[in-house]
Amino acid sequence: MKFDTPAKANPIDKGRVVGIPHDRIDGAAKVTGTAPYAYERHDAAPNAAYGWIVGSAIAKGRIAAMDLRAAEAAPGVLGIVTHANAGKLTKGNMNTAHLLGGPQIEHFEQAVALVVADTLENARAAAALVHIDYTPESGKFDLAAEAIRGVVPPDSFGTPADTSAGDFDGAFSRAAVKLEQRYTTPDHSHAMMEPHASIAAWNGDKLTLWTSNQMIAWTVGDVARTLGIPKANVRLISPYIGGGFGAKLFLRADALLAALGARQVGRPVKVALARPQIPNNTTHRPATIQRIRIGADRDGVIDAIAHEVWSGDLPGGSAETAAAQTRLLYRGANRMTAHRLTTLNLPEGNAMRAPGEAVGLLALEVAMDELAEMCGVDPVELRIRNDVQFDPEAGPQRPFSSRKLVECLRAGADRFGWNRRIPKPGQVRDGRWLVGMGMASAFRNNLAGKSGARIGIDAQGRVVVETDMTDIGTGSYTIIAQTAAEMLGVPLEQVTVRLGDSRFPVSAGSGGQWGANSSTAGVYAAAMALRAKLAEAAGYPVDAAGFEDGLIRNGNESRKLAALAGDTGLWAEDSMEYGDLDKRYAQATFGAHFCEVGVDTDTAEVRIRRMGGAFAAGRILNPKSARSQVIGAMTMGAGAALMEALDVDTRFGFFVNHDMAEYLVPVHADIPQQDVLFIDELDDKSSPMKAKGVGELGICGAGAAVANAIYNAAGLRVRDYPITIDKLLRAQMA
Amino acid sequence: MKSFTYERAASVEAAAKAAASVQGARFIAGGTNLIDLMKLQIETPTHLVDVNHLGLDRIERTTEGGLRIGALVRNTDLAADKTVRRDYAVLSRALVAGASGQLRNKATTGGNLLQRTRCPYFYDTRMPCNKRKPGTGCGAMEGMSRSLAILGVSDACIAQHPSDMAVAMRLLDAQVDTMDADGVARSIPIADFYLLPGDTPNRETVLKQGELITSVTLPKPVGGTHVYRKVRDRASYAFALVSVGAIFGEDGTARFAFGGIGARPWRTQAADAAAPHGARAVTDAVLADARTTPHNDFKKPLVERILASLYRQQEERA
Structure with a gap:
């Protein structure tokens, strides 16, 4: 289904289920501990061995030598994965640094080995016996010192690094009131409750990963790319996620190393990052230096506004787009924004909740207070x-x-x-x-993005929705169920929602606050397809058919949906795609x-x-x-x-x-x-x-x-x- | 975590003997600090002697009119004890200012005295730290030192003592009662219990290997108004940037002990003597030998601000 003209009145407008402050349908399972998280899937992957990640002790340089003998001889050790035995690994499209380092080291705590053992304690103890000689190199770690070497970064999500309109310099110099200030924000860690955690199991050349991940399809792609195997051989299962905030948008070391470890030792392997490993091993929100200039008249009406941002990342990384909101928030005929990216050898900077605006507004909205x-x-x-x-x-x-x-x-x-x-x-x-x-x-x-779902109804009138959409604590299960219930005119309790499995239709995933609108729109598309099938089965014209109380109605006639579903049930699948409304309208x-x-x-x-x-x-x-x-x-x-x-x-x-x-x-x-x-x-x-x-x-x-x-x-x-x-x-x- | 052996001691004497006889043995009580440190391999005991079943969990009057607090009395119970709340309120207040409810339920009186620094370089085994690994240097001195000590520090170490409870104990002139492997008991004034880092920051107390804290004894109540003011980076569940325990007498005298600024819970006679002269005088006395870094020099004005605030409150009460 394509959304390329503004929406007219549609079944969602009924507001019978959508828009109601319903309790989470997964709430009871979560608070009773019966919603299993990735690291707990002993039922699916019995006999899993435990992997412990060894992180680099230097930020930049090379591994001169690794001595694994003591670790290999330690109690319970089944195998040790390093760059030397992992085989060829291609960096994922979404990764800036390699998830398994060595011999080159790109950042502190970059994984350099995975020790696999029969118990967590044995793996951890043996990991401490891995002896590594490093040849450190000097790196760049100080944003304030390096900002001056910043360059124009590549476009981010299709938007350029620099923008301008009118004549900022001229208008600013003429302004009756001039504000010019510098603000800084530090590096932030996502600090979600559930750490990065995965269990990997191989069946021949097919890999299953139970993991905690916001973007199933992206990650399937990067698992396949990194390991050099077909996407069809990778299955990701991530139905429950204990928070993400952007930390789990990508394939990370826990999942990759679990897969490599499981391949090496020939049995399932589970890996979780310990809390002290997370800030340096994974991604973080990068620090910024921001300069804001605003020229206004004496009543505060803005004529000129400029926002410049400096941030740093590893080579090949991206900038923190902290000037994004300044392009759209306030008036002013004369304006400019600019981002500059400098190389830092700190861990990888990347998205954290509201990348860009979250720290951009920490500066802009204080500047506005100062202007006021x-x-x-x-x-x-x-x-x-x-x-x-x-x-x-x-x-x-x-x-x-x-x-x-x-x-x-x-x-x-x-x-x-x-x-x-x-x-x-x-x-x-x-x-x-x-x-x-x-x-x-x-x-x-x-942002809205293409999102698919399939939806089915059975002879009992139960509705099932399947999509690889994730619920990172946001409530996806519930709003998807509400959408399906609204579209098909069934009670919410009759809807089952299955999420986070790469066997389900590809969704928009959870990120950039695009998930709720996009994924429910995908369910809308699939439900429209199912409505058509139900109408056809009933012999009603679909445009005239109404769906309520478990019935499809046409004038004074009605049929039970359950009866139309029959013994085999009826299924439909579709996705919502978007035209250029986001170009025509901000x-x-x-x-x-x-x-x-x-x-x-x-x-x-x-x-x-x-x-x-x-x-x-x-x-x-x-x-x-x-x-x-x-x-x-x-x-x-x-x-x-x-x-x-x-x-x-x-x-x-x-x-x-x-x-x-x-x-x-x-x-x-x-x-x-x-x-x-x-x-x-x-x-x-x-x-x-x-x-x-x-x-x-x-x-x-x-x-x-x-x-x-x-x-x-x-x-x-x-x-x-x-x-x-x-x-x-x-x-x-x- | 390295493998270790474990035994449950049957008596205080047996516990002390067991801990003294095995190289690398440690006592374990609440485990709220030790187990974390073991997971990170900062502590690598070979043998744990579990003292949780030794009793030592009573709070009782001494014949001198003081209070003997068993080493295994949990922080929660100690803070809630009626006598403590009435006669040693600063101790109760310090306790509830520390950690979280869950941790206080587990943490013990003896263990709290022995909790180790929160210096981040101590907490990363890849970093230099003379306290964790003597001779490797100090990562903090030229590094991130915002939370660290400004008093009692040395060229080898600027780690702070993290305990709130111990600040109150220092203020109250507690005695630390122990028994060693030979069955010899002694009482150590808390003023003498902690060692300054000097060249050996790995040595933190005067306890000998195998010497077990059996109780902490408080002298008879000194009366006065008890306050504990802890300033930190969030409203709860954070270590002190600066904390001040104080007892104000009716006669203008007062005594002070400080947390967050010292290599050990900090108290000086000079500061107590300066009490009648007000916050500035106390500050000058206590900080005379302070040694700061550009990151933690704010602790000096903060000490004075807290004292000024406490004095003002005291005046408002009077």
Whole structure:
């Protein structure tokens, strides 16, 4: 099915099941421990041996010699995989560094061996006996020092690194109010709950991987490519995922090394990354240096805006597209954005929840707060004045498909009690706390991608949906079931959803907040095909047929779907593909974040007191799971504002704080009441679901609202994230 | 984790004897720190002597009017004890400021005294660390040292002592009661219990091989107002950047002990003596010999800010 013209009224509009805040249909299994995760699939792969990854102790250089004798002789050891015996491995299309290093070392903790043994303890103990002599080489690890050598990176998802419109330099130099500031954000680790984990089993030349992966088809492709085997010989099974945030978009070392280990020892092998291995072995969100310049008139109306971003990655890697939102968020005839990418020999930088916008808005929305103060304009009003209903780089001929930023700002401000904010910092005292409010716009691009599904109905009227879509904790199971139930007019309880298996039709997968809208649109397409088959079986014209209460109706006639399915059942498969509506219309999701913090007058400790936001993201398929996505993302935004940072040791070239005792994310005590309002919106250009993504929108701008609240509370502006006590004390003493 | 042998000790004497007789033996109680370190092969004991079944889990009055706390009393139980809450409130407050509920349920009084530093270079066996592997150098001194110590440090080591409980114990002049392999008991004032790193940061306490902590004894209550203020990077479940335990007397005197800034739980006579002169004087006294890095120099003003805050609260109470 092709979606190339705006959606008309369709069965989803009934809103009988879709749009209801239904509990997760997989919730009971998850909270009772009966939803098996990859590493637990002893039932599917009995007798699995245990693999333990040995990571490189240097960041760059070569392995001069490996002595495996002691490890091989250790109790229980079945085999050791290294570059020397793994056979030819081709790097995956989605990988920047090789997942099995050696003799060349590309980054610290890059896997250089897998020790396979009968027990986890034996594998781990033997891994410590692998002796490696390295010849280190000097590397580049300091973004601030290397930024100057940055070059224009390749296009990202079809968008160029640099853009411009009008004459920024001229307009900026003439502007009545000029803001120019520099902001930095550190490297971030996904820190999802379930580590990367896989079990691999070979049956002849066919490989099955039980793994934890967001993008089944991408990863099947890269497994096949890396091992040099046909895709048809690779099966991936990933029905439950304990969080991903982008860490599991790709084939990673756990899955590849489990496959290599299983091949070597001739039995299934399971591999999980230990928590302290994850930050340096896997991908991370890269650090950025950002320069923002805004030229406005005295009322804050923007005439010129520029956002430049520097980030680093391994050779062949990609840039953090932190200027992305600045191309679309605010008006201004004269504008430019630029990304520069420099080589760093740190571990691989890559996508983490809302790549680009999550850190771009940490800078842009603080810059807007600073501009508001310079102009003496309320920060909410400033954003309203700079709203634009079309792509400001392309001009009015490319309008937004839907854009309710102003509605979000107004409704959010109203609910939060923004009018009680005192613009001058440092005015509100509550005991030992200085209290302040801050806000920020939320913006995240909307992407939709081809997504397939098959759907069947049996003689009992049970509906089954199969797609390789994944549920990374987001609620995919539930919204897919809701979609199928709505389309076929059956109760939700009668729908079974099967996900995350490469034998199912290829979906859009989970990433870039494209999963919900894309995968349900794929189910919509398959359901339309099944409706046609059911109508044909009933002898009704499909366009006139109605589906409700387990029946297909035509005028006063009706037939039971179960009866039409017959003993063999009826199945249909289709996918949703997209035309050029995303070229003709800018598509994005919007919101407004509000935050109240207390800053301790003595110690500069920051405590968030309230967070609230209003969001417009098309049809909200399930307000309960959508709210969970948003509050989780707001929490992540609070973490980015206040504590999250991978600390780079530029001598050794690694992230020092590589465990969850030292890489801090918010705990319950950090996060108070969070209020989420969804603004009614249907986007008929996004898909027949009229939905957009919402899984990443909540992180976008949340941290800036915290930063702006700190400024309003205490008059302290820290532009280097995270805003920790040491930086606040230094700002205070400066 | 390296293979190890395990035994469950039947008595304190047997435990001490067993631990002394096997090279590389360690006691295990709650295991909240040791087992983590074993998984990372930072600790590689050959033999574990499990002391969990030795009793040692009572809190009882001493004849001197103090309190004897069995070494195996869990942090949760100690923090909730009525006598502790009434007479030694700073101890209760320090305990609940540490770790998480789950960890406090397992962690013991004796084990908490012995928990090891959170220096990230100590935690990575590929990095230099004189504490973990003497002679390899210190990775932290020129590296990431934001959380590390500024007092009692040496050229070999700037690791901080991570315990909250031990700060309160230091403030309360606790005695650490032990028994050695020969069955000899002794009581070690907590002021003498911890060694400074010097050239041997791998040696952290005066305990001999096989010497088992059997209890911690507090002197009779000193009264006053007990406070424990812990400043960290998030609201809960994080180690202190700086923590201050304090007991303010009615007469303007006070005593202070500090966490997060010292190679051991930190307390000085000079700081206590300066108490009547206020926060600045106490700060100057306690930080006279501070040695900072560009990453952790903020701890100096933070000490003063916390003390100023505590003094102000004390004035508001009065």
